[in-house]
Amino acid sequence: MIDCLNEYSQNEVDIFNKTIMQNPIIQTKPFNPKTGKWYEQQVEALLYLNKPDRINKGLVGGGANGGKTTLGCMFIAQYLMLEEYRALVTRKTHAELLGTDSMFEILSGWVQNPDLPDGLYGEPRGGLNARIKMDNGATIDFKAFNDESKRQQAKSHRYHHISHEEGSELNPRVLKFIFRSLGRDDESIIPLAQLIQSNPATNNRNSNLENSNQLIYDTYVADDAENKFIEMDWRHNPFIPQEEYGKALDELDAEDKAHQKYGDWLFKQTNNSLITQERLNDTQIELPDIRPYSTLYSLDLAGAGRDKTALNTTFVHTKTGHQLMHRLSATPDEDADNMIIEHIQKDIDSNFKPALLVLEQEGGSFSTTKRYYEDLLLSEFDLELDLYKPDKAKYIRAKGLARTIRKNGWNSTTQLTREYYLNKHTYWDLFMDDFIYITKSGLQNSSPDLLDTATNLNEYLKEFTF
Known part of the structure; x- marks a missing residue:
């Protein structure tokens, strides 16, 4: 029994089963059949972001090897069977947005699965205007925002779901601006939701990143934050050898270890941090x-x-x-x-x-x-x-x-x-x-x-x- 199910109605659980567990497009589910274990944090995130009567905002992550990218793909693919569905995936750089193991690469593989039912096949298009378009008309846009001026790319668009992959790497003003692009027609039944998948950012040449960490902490992680933070890292992931991953993260320096192993959003470099x-x-x-x-x-x-x-x-x-x-x-x-x-x-x-x-x-x-x-x-x-x-x-x-x-x-x-x-x-x-x-x-x-x-x-x- 998954503990978080008690917080949701039977109808909400039924929608989760239909749009995630029974969705033929989604090839990786929040359940490991080899061990018989559910990834409870992924289940909770998907249920929380699917509330129909509000605009949903959630953060998952905090540490390394948590399966954030896979969760993001499930979240974005959830309603691709509906022709009205529009989704957006963001990343800081274009190379990361479309690179190896990116959401674009994973989702492209999912929608080109030859075993998909008629009408659920998708056609990926790379380049500067990367997009996946389904046969039924549903679309996923992929946009890079490596500086604040690029935020205008999303100004005239409306999306049901927005995923910020490694959102702490984005300029904080970009994060705030793109949220405005969530929108739907009055008759739409698709819940509006924004998901940030991210660990605390470590980048020693970008002063904006400390501000991004602070913004995300204040908005999602702090005790008085209004939005949902679901801690999801190597300690929770049932698909990896957790003890082995934990030992590997011990090899990192103090700053990376604080961010990647312990998910410390407010860690700041001080003397003795590199070595004693x-x-x-x-x-x-x-x-x-x-x-x-x-x-x-x-x-x-x-x-x-x-x-x-x-x-x-x-x-x-x-x-x-x-x-x-x-x-x-x-x-x-x-x-x-x-x-x-x-x-x-x-x-x-x-x-x-x-x-x-x-x-x-x-x-x-x-x-x-x-x-x-x-x-x-x-x-x-x-x-x-x-x-x-x-x-x-x-x-x-x-x-x-x-x-x-x-x-x-x-x-x-x-x-x-x-x-x-x-x-x-x-x-x-x-x-x-x-x-x-x-x-x-x-x-x-x-x-x-x-x-x-x-x-x-x-x-x-x-x-x-x-």
Whole structure:
């Protein structure tokens, strides 16, 4: 027995059975025949959104692997057997709207099922004006709203059902505006409903997303919210191995874990969110036998403002790709050549054989700089150079390194605690400060140059298979 059924009339349950469970278009039902378990949260959402005497607004989600997309497809396909039915599916970008495992892809497969009865076959059309049109005249429009101006696309349309896939990624003004497009003729029997399927958004380059999370929280999640929130994530989904998924989500960094595992709509990045000092200190080991390792360098040249030129020695295991950061050097001087030469020479004197130096490519023309350092390294050490051009923000690269550390793919040696920057602070202390206090907007008091050498190399190595 499903507990929520007690809250609905027999007529409402009968409509659910007819439009969902007996609907030949819907190929995935909220019931797992292998286990005999109902997906109760999906059932409750579909019943709640089908009240005939009101405009229904609901939010499902809160965490990962909850079956939100499948529920959205059931919700949108519910009344496709009626020729008057009009529905809208939204997403932030066009690529996500029509991409692999999207609602468009799933619904297209459903309506092209050759076993469907006559009149219930549909024809999908991709492109900028994507649509599914049924033989009986019912339609589903698919629209992307990657900025606020696109909201006008829905201005002159009326829809019975609207689904916002990953609604927390949309601009909050778009969410408010599109709700106005719910409408029907007086004689229509189809309930009006808007469904948001979403987890809290994590995107470190879009300031609107914090506002979207707040809007959705205030409208659906808060104790005094007027609309329905049905928590639906990996803990509730009877179609997945829940324990296995829960352990996989533990690998995420603090922000992603708060959003994807625990569905925390109001989590905000704070210091120590990426990694703690305790976890960083756990990476410290004495220098092991490095014969299975190659000696690589990562160089970050000083730019304008508070930058330093920083150089990193990291041993990389030739079979596993394990990284072992051994030394750091930095200088605030514009002429950093002496620091670079002395750093590499000290490694050679310690019987380490340099294999490659990876240089971060700054913006603009870089060919002259590249040639200069190629000549310097070849003449001094017969050392080759390769460029790494960052395509992610510093904070995102730091998240990637934190993830590598959690997977035990990165360590540091205690040598870092025995060498000092300007005879004041150990390089290890400065590196930890860079890592612990980096935020989405950078660091409060300095540029994370030491951290950049490690995160750049970590990203560079992702291009190789070990």
